[in-house]
Amino acid sequence: xxxxLYIIGSLDVGGAEKHLVRLLPxxxxxxxxxxxxxxxxxxxxxxxxxxAGIEVFQPPLADFFYKNARALKIPFLLPxxxxxxxxxxxIRRPVIVHSFLPAAxxxxxxxxxxxxxxxxxxxxxxLNEYQTKHPLLSRIEYFLxxxxxxxxxxxxxxxxQLKQEGVPPSKLKLIYNGIDASKKYIDVESLIENKKRAxxxxxxxxxxxxxxxxxNIISYKGHEDLIRAIYEVKDRIQKENLVLFVGKDGxxxxxxxxxxxxxxxxxxxxxxxxxxxxxxVLYASDVGVLCSHQEGFSNSILExxxxxxxxxxxxxxxxxxxxxxxxxxxxxxxxxxKMLGDAIVELANSKEMRLLMGIxxxxxxxxxxxxxxxxxxxxxxxxxxxxxENNLSGN
Numbered sequence: 083x084x085x086x087l088y089i090i091g092s093l094d095v096g097g098a099e100k101h102l103v104r105l106l107p108x109x110x111x112x113x114x115x116x117x118x119x120x121x122x123x124x125x126x127x128x129x130x131x132x133x134a135g136i137e138v139f140q141p142p143l144a145d146f147f148y149k150n151a152r153a154l155k156i157p158f159l160l161p162x163x164x165x166x167x168x169x170x171x172x173i174r175r176p177v178i179v180h181s182f183l184p185a186a187x188x189x190x191x192x193x194x195x196x197x198x199x200x201x202x203x204x205x206x207x208x209l210n211e212y213q214t215k216h217p218l219l220s221r222i223e224y225f226l227x228x229x230x231x232x233x234x235x236x237x238x239x240x241x242x243q244l245k246q247e248g249v250p251p252s253k254l255k256l257i258y259n260g261i262d263a264s265k266k267y268i269d270v271e272s273l274i275e276n277k278k279r280a281x282x283x284x285x286x287x288x289x290x291x292x293x294x295x296x297x298n299i300i301s302y303k304g305h306e307d308l309i310r311a312i313y314e315v316k317d318r319i320q321k322e323n324l325v326l327f328v329g330k331d332g333x334x335x336x337x338x339x340x341x342x343x344x345x346x347x348x349x350x351x352x353x354x355x356x357x358x359x360x361x362x363v364l365y366a367s368d369v370g371v372l373c374s375h376q377e378g379f380s381n382s383i384l385e386x387x388x389x390x391x392x393x394x395x396x397x398x399x400x401x402x403x404x405x406x407x408x409x410x411x412x413x414x415x416x417x418x419x420k421m422l423g424d425a426i427v428e429l430a431n432s433k434e435m436r437l438l439m440g441i442x443x444x445x446x447x448x449x450x451x452x453x454x455x456x457x458x459x460x461x462x463x464x465x466x467x468x469x470x471e472n473n474l475s476g477n
C-alpha cells in the first residue's frame with residue numbers, strides 16, 4: 083500500500099481545504115493510506131476527514147498558540163512544527179509527501195530533505211503574485227523546485243508559471259479541481275422545483291433576481307467590485323434584485339457594509355457569513371458571480387455550475403478554463419465594473435438565457451470536473467511515480 087502524507091496550513095474552510103476533504107476519502111477507498119499534517123491547527127474541516135477514518139495530525143500545543151498566543155506562533159510554534167513534522171516523517175515513513183500551498187511547500191520541503199522519504203510532490207493552487215511580497219520565500223521555492231519529483235497545478239496558467247520558475251515540463255501535471263458529480267439537476271422542472279423550495283426556506287420572493295457570490299471576504303476576491311457594479315446598473319435591471327454573499331469575514335466586512343449603505347444598497351444585499359452547506363443558497367439563486375482579482379482554479383465556480391447556474395467570472399487564473407464565454411456564462415475583465423455590470427444586466431433580463439446557460443454549465447461540470455475523475459488522476463499520478471521509480475531501481 084502506498085502511503086501519502088499531505089501537508090497544509092490548516093483545515094479551516096477554504097478552497098484548497100475543501101478540495102482535500104472531497105478528495106482524500108476517495109483516495110482512501112482506492113487503497114492508498116492517506117493522512118494529513120496541519121502546520122498551525124487542525125481546523126473545523128478536520129472532523130470530516132477523521133470521521134472517514136483519516137488521521138489528521140497537528141503540532142503539540144497548536145490549539146493553545148492558535149487560540150491564546152498567536153503572536154508567539156513564529157518564534158515558538160514554527161520550530162516546534164518543523165521538529166514535530168520531521169519526527170512524524172521519520173516514524174511513519176510515508177512513501178509520498180504532498181504539500182499544498184506555499185507555507186506547506188516550504189516547511190514540508192525542509193522536513194522531506196531531512197527525513198529520507200522517497201517522493202516529494204507539491205500542489206500550487208494559486209498564481210504566484212505572493213512571491214513579489216516575499217522574495218526570500220520565492221528563492222527557497224526555486225531551490226525546492228529542483229528537489230521535487232512532481233509539481234501539480236490546477237489551471238494551465240499555474241502550470242505555465244511553474245514552468246517559468248524552472249520546473250521541468252516532465253515534472254509538471256495539470257489536475258483540475260473536482261466537484262461532487264452526484265448532484266445533477268439538468269432538467270427545467272427540477273431546477274424550478276428546487277428554486278421554489280430554497281427560496282421559501284430563505285424567504286426570497288419568486289420574482290426576485292438573485293446573485294450569489296461564494297468567497298471569503300478578502301480584498302482580492304472583489305466583493306467591492308460587485309457592489310459597485312450593482313449600483314451602476316440597478317436602473318437597467320427590470321426586477322427587484324438581491325445579492326447573497328457567502329464567506330468568512332477576513333476583516334473587510336464592516337467597510338463593505340458601510341459602502342453598501344452609502345450607495346443605498348443595504349436592502350439589496352444579505353451577508354450570510356460562513357456556511358458549511360451552500361446548496362440551498364445556490365438553488366435559490368439565478369446567477370453565480372466570482373469577480374476575484376487573482377485565482378488558481380475556483381471551487382466556487384464549479385459549485386455554481388453544478389447547481390445549474392450561469393456564471394459571471396473574471397478572466398484570471400483558470401476561470402476561463404471552467405466557464406465558456408457566452409455558452410455557460412460570461413468572462414469579464416478583472417476590476418472592470420462596467421463589464422461586470424453589463425453581464426449582470428444581460429442575464430437579469432433574460433430568464434431563457436439563464437436557464438440555457440445553466441443547463442450547459444451543469445453538463446460541462448459533470449463531464450469535465452467531477453471529483454471522481456479528479457481522484458482517479460491523483461491515483462494514477464501516484465502509481466506512475468511509484469512504478470517508474472521501482473522500474474529504474476530494478477534496472
